[in-house]
Amino acid sequence: MEEKEIRDELASIRNLMERSSKFISLSGLSGILAGVYALVGAAAAYLFMQNNPVPRRMPLFEFWSNAANVLLILFAIAFIVLMASILTAFILSSRIAKKKGQPIWGKTSKILLFNTSIPLVTGGIFIIILLYQGHDAFIIPAMLLFYGLSLVSASNFTFSDVKYLGLLEIVLGLAAACVPGFGLLFWALGFGVLHIIYGSIMYFKYDK
Template sequence: MESEKYLRDISDIRNLMQRSSRFISLSGLSGILAGIYALTGAAIAYILVTSSGRPYLILDGYTFRMVLLDLLLVALLSIGTAIYLSTRKARKNGEKIWDSASKRLVVNFLIPMIAGGLYILIILDQQKYGQTGALMLIFYGLALVNASKYSLGDIRYLGYTEIVLGLISALLPGYGFWLWVAGFGIMHIVYGLVMYFKYDKS
């Protein structure tokens, strides 16, 4: 009897420590919606490029600016949805949305993302944009792996997948668009569904 109480106390302490050091209110539904946004954005970009009369983008062209706006809208929708749904989940669970754990999560996620974003802008300015999709996947994957230390550990598996897809895209640049679709669209939906049924639904 005493041993069972002791083990239960240890389990409670471990759970408390995990909650204080990790932000665990990420919503699986936000991952699903981010994937849907990415697939929709990719479809719009594909239509824009194929209807432009060229099989490629010109950096100073109208089509490129529209595709860039398309990507920006996808990113903003994904971020906004993640913040809204995670905030709602945290409040439902009686947890703080902005504490030391969530701050560490955001900082560790943003470091690779900002570095990667700046690097991509530099190579775009140099008109070296053949590897842009691969770099997006790789730096996003690195950001997820880096942030997973301060959130649900399952996130790192999505990060590993994004990195692998990015490396394949670098090897096969002709398939970069479809690998981007797989990484940001399909894999987000798969990850979101796993997280939803593993954490949210219960």
């Protein structure tokens, strides 16, 4: 066996170990785009709330009947941002997956999704509870915190860089909880700016 042959063999083993245990086809570009969508969404929400302030501190029934429309539109914005981000990530990542020979819906991506969804679903339910109980100041901190936790747990099953994004989201979430009234700003920072920075780093590091 020639030296080059052995080196190739060792390289292919390392590649296989990574490819079999981690989903390494996450697209950095989709992170950048998700950040852009989030900033557009945050701007839309800001402009909307300028004209339609969210009513606060009312009995539950009244709250829902008065605030329903305002909240519904804010939720619609968040929902559109979320769906657009997921769709973009899916399309761009499946292209990379094809190139790397990794199935988009295979063992690694399933494990990744499962581990991300535990903190995310918990957070989602918790946020609905916060909303019902009228603790609206903690909704955005909770979003950032649970999203950060889900990224940290995801980082074991994809690029480990995701961990640092997760930790930053957690720090932002805790900061947002300390300074109520600036929720949207923190939201734009966490879901917009951080995603753009992280996505760019990942794009130059792995996408090519």
